[in-house]
Amino acid sequence: MRNRARILRIAREQLAAGDTSLQLNAIARLAGVGVGTVYRHFPNRHALVEALSAERFRELIAEARAAVAAEDPLAGLHRLLRFALDRMLDDPDFAAVLESAADVRSQTSDMRAELDQAVTGLLDRARLAGAIRDGVDAEDVRRLLCGVQHAVRSGGGARRDLYLGILLEGLRPPR
Known part of the structure; x- marks a missing residue:
């Protein structure tokens, strides 16, 4: 659950910074989690x-x-x-x-x-x-x-x- 919350926080920060692409690979990197973790919570x-x-x-x-x-x-x-x-x-x-x-x-x-x-x-x-x-x-x-x-x-x-x-x-x- 902490990973999911961190991923959502990073995605919100990206949006607030003007990055609307929400690339799951980039969010994984910024959140400090594996790409598989992001895709497990959000398949797309x-x-x-x-x-x-x-x-x-x-x-x-x-x-x-x-x-x-x-x-x-x-x-x-x-x-x-x-x-x-x-x-x-x-x-x-x-x-x-x-x-x-x-x-x-x-x-x-x-x-x-x-x-x-x-x-x-x-x-x-x-x-x-x-x-x-x-x-x-x-x-x-x-x-x-x-x-x-x-x-x-x-x-x-x-x-x-x-x-x-x-x-x-x-x-x-x-x-």
């Missing part, structure tokens, strides 16, 4: 990224639960989407974990299921209030938000709020 870069993203995932789940408890479900959804988008823009690796179709770690799958459960509750409340169209589920919202994140990253940084507004408008029932 994505597994390491998932482990590094766990804290952000927990924050997002907490925010989703708060959004479910909000008096106005549409306002809660808007706040949640803004929070998630900001985290994704701040941390491209976290965005990659949210976008990923398959998780390496069971903990990530469990957190994704927890997030989806909260978002589903929020969408159900918003639908009951007539604010969200039928047929949209938590996975749809996550994928759409990933698309907004990509659009903002590819040159629309100043248009973040516009793109988020378009997403929210698209989630509303047809007129």
Whole structure:
């Protein structure tokens, strides 16, 4: 367990220093452990990224639960989407974990299921209030938000709020 913690600490330090490559061989060397030790804990870069993203995932789940408890479900959804988008823009690796179709770690799958459960509750409340169209589920919202994140990253940084507004408008029932 100490080796795993050391590997994660070194990976965080590398990211903080601007090295986003997260090369497992280099991390092993910097952590003072064998390459096999790193690969035993993290079979590939994505597994390491998932482990590094766990804290952000927990924050997002907490925010989703708060959004479910909000008096106005549409306002809660808007706040949640803004929070998630900001985290994704701040941390491209976290965005990659949210976008990923398959998780390496069971903990990530469990957190994704927890997030989806909260978002589903929020969408159900918003639908009951007539604010969200039928047929949209938590996975749809996550994928759409990933698309907004990509659009903002590819040159629309100043248009973040516009793109988020378009997403929210698209989630509303047809007129």
